[in-house]
Amino acid sequence: MATMVDVARIAGVSISTVSHVLNGTRNVEPATRKKVQSAIEQTGYRQDTLARAMRRSRTESIGLVVSDAGEPAFAEMVHGVEKAAADRGLTLLLANSAEDADREQRAVRTLLDRRVDGLILARAAASPDSLLAGLRDDKAPIVLLDRLYRDLPFDQVGGENRDSMRQLVGHLMSHGHRRFAVIAGDLRVPTLQERLDGFFDGLRDGEVDPVDQLVIKDPSPNALMHALDDPASRPTAVIACSTPLAVQGLTALEASGLSTPADIAFATFDGFAYPDLFSPRLTTVRQPAFDMGAAAVGLLADRLASPDSSPRTLRLRQALELRESTELHSIGDRA
Amino acid sequence: MATMVDVARIAGVSISTVSHVLNGTRNVEPATRKKVQSAIEQTGYRQDTLARAMRRSRTESIGLVVSDAGEPAFAEMVHGVEKAAADRGLTLLLANSAEDADREQRAVRTLLDRRVDGLILARAAASPDSLLAGLRDDKAPIVLLDRLYRDLPFDQVGGENRDSMRQLVGHLMSHGHRRFAVIAGDLRVPTLQERLDGFFDGLRDGEVDPVDQLVIKDPSPNALMHALDDPASRPTAVIACSTPLAVQGLTALEASGLSTPADIAFATFDGFAYPDLFSPRLTTVRQPAFDMGAAAVGLLADRLASPDSSPRTLRLRQALELRESTELHSIGDRA
DNA sequence: CTGTTAGCGCCTTCAC
DNA sequence: GTGAAGGCGCTAACAG
Numbered sequence: 001m002a003t004m005v006d007v008a009r010i011a012g013v014s015i016s017t018v019s020h021v022l023n024g025t026r027n028v029e030p031a032t033r034k035k036v037q038s039a040i041e042q043t044g045y046r047q048d049t050l051a052r053a054m055r056r057s058r059t060e061s062i063g064l065v066v067s068d069a070g071e072p073a074f075a076e077m078v079h080g081v082e083k084a085a086a087d088r089g090l091t092l093l094l095a096n097s098a099e100d101a102d103r104e105q106r107a108v109r110t111l112l113d114r115r116v117d118g119l120i121l122a123r124a125a126a127s128p129d130s131l132l133a134g135l136r137d138d139k140a141p142i143v144l145l146d147r148l149y150r151d152l153p154f155d156q157v158g159g160e161n162r163d164s165m166r167q168l169v170g171h172l173m174s175h176g177h178r179r180f181a182v183i184a185g186d187l188r189v190p191t192l193q194e195r196l197d198g199f200f201d202g203l204r205d206g207e208v209d210p211v212d213q214l215v216i217k218d219p220s221p222n223a224l225m226h227a228l229d230d231p232a233s234r235p236t237a238v239i240a241c242s243t244p245l246a247v248q249g250l251t252a253l254e255a256s257g258l259s260t261p262a263d264i265a266f267a268t269f270d271g272f273a274y275p276d277l278f279s280p281r282l283t284t285v286r287q288p289a290f291d292m293g294a295a296a297v298g299l300l301a302d303r304l305a306s307p308d309s310s311p312r313t314l315r316l317r318q319a320l321e322l323r324e325s326t327e328l329h330s331i332g333d334r335a
Numbered sequence: 336m337a338t339m340v341d342v343a344r345i346a347g348v349s350i351s352t353v354s355h356v357l358n359g360t361r362n363v364e365p366a367t368r369k370k371v372q373s374a375i376e377q378t379g380y381r382q383d384t385l386a387r388a389m390r391r392s393r394t395e396s397i398g399l400v401v402s403d404a405g406e407p408a409f410a411e412m413v414h415g416v417e418k419a420a421a422d423r424g425l426t427l428l429l430a431n432s433a434e435d436a437d438r439e440q441r442a443v444r445t446l447l448d449r450r451v452d453g454l455i456l457a458r459a460a461a462s463p464d465s466l467l468a469g470l471r472d473d474k475a476p477i478v479l480l481d482r483l484y485r486d487l488p489f490d491q492v493g494g495e496n497r498d499s500m501r502q503l504v505g506h507l508m509s510h511g512h513r514r515f516a517v518i519a520g521d522l523r524v525p526t527l528q529e530r531l532d533g534f535f536d537g538l539r540d541g542e543v544d545p546v547d548q549l550v551i552k553d554p555s556p557n558a559l560m561h562a563l564d565d566p567a568s569r570p571t572a573v574i575a576c577s578t579p580l581a582v583q584g585l586t587a588l589e590a591s592g593l594s595t596p597a598d599i600a601f602a603t604f605d606g607f608a609y610p611d612l613f614s615p616r617l618t619t620v621r622q623p624a625f626d627m628g629a630a631a632v633g634l635l636a637d638r639l640a641s642p643d644s645s646p647r648t649l650r651l652r653q654a655l656e657l658r659e660s661t662e663l664h665s666i667g668d669r670a
Numbered sequence: 671c672t673g674t675t676a677g678c679g680c681c682t683t684c685a686c
Numbered sequence: 687g688t689g690a691a692g693g694c695g696c697t698a699a700c701a702g
Contacts, residue, residue, distance in 0.1 A: 003695060014673045019697060029671065049448045050394075051695035054385045056680055062447075067431075069412025078404065082431060091445050094404075094429040096417060110426050113384045114396075251610045277585045278613035338679060349689045354681060362687060386679035389694055 063111030080293025169202025398446030415628025504537025544669035
């Protein structure tokens with residue numbers, strides 16, 4: 001592989017001149033520039049990013065850690081991050097944490113060791129506080145994505161989870177629902193806690209008694225299945241607070257022999273790919289995931305540019321996509 | 336950040352000793368080792384991967400380029416690659432090509448510039464031959480994943496596409512189907528060409544006339560919709576050769592007001608996440624995607640270890656998952 | 671406008 | 687069993 005020395009020799013200039021034409025970092029006579037450029041062509045020279053990064057202690061790359069880039073919401077975020085990073089000439093290093101604290105820790109370590117200029121992090125559910133504490137020392141700035149933690153001195157990008165759930169509950173109540181099952185999931189995930197908070201907001205709006213409601217945190221479908229047993233006390237609507245939780249919920253419905261929307265209404269957050277091709281077509285609160293990813297890169301780039309500005313938190317609106325799984329108008333009849 | 340010099344000074348040894356305890360690359364007195372280790376603890380020293388990589392010209396990392404890590408089959412491959420790479424202590428750098436030749440080219444360039452030790456590549460449909468030609472010069476070995484090209488001097492991992500399609504067609508014929516529509520897609524993608532070849536193999540097995548069959552390469556749903564117009568000449572079974580093509584096919588069915596399996600049978604390759612939760616439940620030829628990813632890492636690691644062994648091609652069996660979309664037994668009646 | 675030079679942090683021969 | 691020293695390829699003073 002040709003190096004700058006080769007190029008310099010062939011062009012008959014010093015290596016510092018080569019470096020400067022390469023980086024446009026100082027004026028150089030058009031004539032010499034030409035010579036250098038043709039020497040570069042001739043040798044097929046390519047800059048050694050490693051040596052360059054080492055010297056400048058900057059890699060022009062950022063890291064992204066998500067729990068699973070294959071899940072629809074995260075996949076979209078990844079796309080958004082990719083796009084925004086590419087637009088800024090940043091290389092993206094991507095790692096999955098598989099929702100596991102250890103793997104997350106390792107991924108962050110690895111990326112930091114590879115000297116990414118900054119890190120975007122959608123924390124795992126069990127992510128220990130120590131993770132972020134350890135990060136604060138590092139000079140690489142962090143942006144928290146999707147899973148936001150109050151009172152943390154980091155830039156953050158998330159969705160308006162609480163408000164979206166409130167709207168969703170309002171919608172369901174307008175269809176006569178008064179008795180819900182919420183598959184809330186692991187409440188250590190702030191996103192999920194926010195959604196649950198929004199649920200109670202919604203109940204309050206409609207002056208519905210929270211005591212009658214079923215909130216499921218258990219990761220197995222059993223709790224829900226049990227609740228579905230008795231047709232008399234059964235909830236009329238199920239709300240799943242994430243894609244994996246929707247899987248859990250649908251599995252329970254299936255096992256209970258219930259169908260949507262005939263027997264019970266169903267709504268979910270985040271949802272599935274191709275929501276109109278398969279049935280039941282699920283009413284879904286969809287994250288502006290692409291934009292969230294892009295925004296995270298924006299915040300990161302801004303912070304790289306001005307490290308001492310105060311941290312910002314962005315909340316993006318989510319879309320309530322109404323589909324047939326909540327569109328049955330017969331609740332009144334059944335009650 | 337502490338460097339080896341700091342550690343050496345504190346431990347009262349030379350930096351070469353520090354290097355050797357770090358890498359276990361030569362014997363060192365237990366006593367001195369202890370001193371070095373405690374100096375490391377004390378300073379919080381972390382190895383500088385960049386400097387190390389530059390010196391050794393090895394990064395212990397590999398690159399993976401896929402068209403879209405969000406698509407189910409690729410998502411699984413990514414998981415397989417991640418797992419196998421982690422098991423070998425390799426860092427994974429992931430990039431999406433978005434099925435675009437330019438982005439693919441750039442992704443490959445970027446990863447190579449970052450000095451990955453090797454590259455796993457699921458080529459985009461429009462990937463130019465020049466891409467691989469350019470790569471051959473580079474010393475970083477390449478493994479081709481999923482989309483295999485005959486007669487190329489690279490290690491490759493794919494599925495038994497041709498044979499799987501043949502089995503699928505056999506299954507459908509055993510249910511009475513004689514008239515198919517195959518959504519074949521872009522035949523520059525070898526995977527898709529192989530599947531189409533398998534289709535004709537299957538016809539031959541059943542002595543069915545290929546002339547009566549509809550092969551659709553057009554990426555819009557129109558061609559299929561048109562073919563579905565006339566109930567008399569309509570195919571009785573649709574086969575989609577990939578997930579995006581299944582989307583295209585299902586969209587066409589939807590638009591034509593036909594349903595599966597009542598009006599027409601439907602089968603697909605690769606398929607969707609959670610095939611049992613939504614209807615229609617699609618008969619699917621599923622890639623052993625995770626294993627394919629893991630196998631690719633295996634081949635890459637082997638080649639890294641012995642660069643001059645001759646290239647190997649691995650073909651993994653795929654699973655034919657029968658579901659209700661092909662399980663109607665009434666073809667005879669309708670004919 | 672251009673060249674010389676001193677490292678960035680590490681690994682690795684070569685000497686002891 | 688341990689140290690000294692050169693250099694990987696590059697950038698950024700510092701000179702001219």
